[in-house]
Amino acid sequence: MLFKDSEPSFEKVCQLTDLMENKGQKFTVGDIDIAVFKVHEQVFAVQNVCTHLHKSVLCDGFVENGFVACPAHGWEFNLSDGKRPGGGRGIESYPVEIRDGEVFVKVSQKKFRY
Numbered sequence: 001m002l003f004k005d006s007e008p009s010f011e012k013v014c015q016l017t018d019l020m021e022n023k024g025q026k027f028t029v030g031d032i033d034i035a036v037f038k039v040h041e042q043v044f045a046v047q048n049v050c051t052h053l054h055k056s057v058l059c060d061g062f063v064e065n066g067f068v069a070c071p072a073h074g075w076e077f078n079l080s081d082g083k084r085p086g087g088g089r090g091i092e093s094y095p096v097e098i099r100d101g102e103v104f105v106k107v108s109q110k111k112f113r114y
């Protein structure tokens with residue numbers, strides 16, 4: 001059994017003005033929970049599930065120096081690429097586009113392939 005990415009498309013998740021600086025917000029695209037952050041007028045989208053204990057909590061994480069720290073036990077993930085400090089494999093990150101003040105995210109859905 002293998003995983004395969006389906007064809008993703010950009011989905012509107014909110015207005016840019018809905019996001020607060022350095023605060024995460026949770027959205028669901030398809031059946032995937034994502035966490036969206038605005039940091040210095042840049043918007044980032046990552047999976048909301050922390051890979052430590054698979055809790056859907058990263059939207060409540062603490063943002064500092066380009067990373068979000070999980071509120072449960074502090075694991076950190078780079079908001080740009082989802083990697084752990086030092087470059088280790090972390091979480092999924094998703095492309096973001098701002099169009100006319102609206103935030104669009106392209107979320108890859110993992111599907112089973114038999």
Ligand code: FES
Nearest residue numbers: 050052070073075
């Ligand atoms: S659940 Fe995120 S660090 Fe433990």
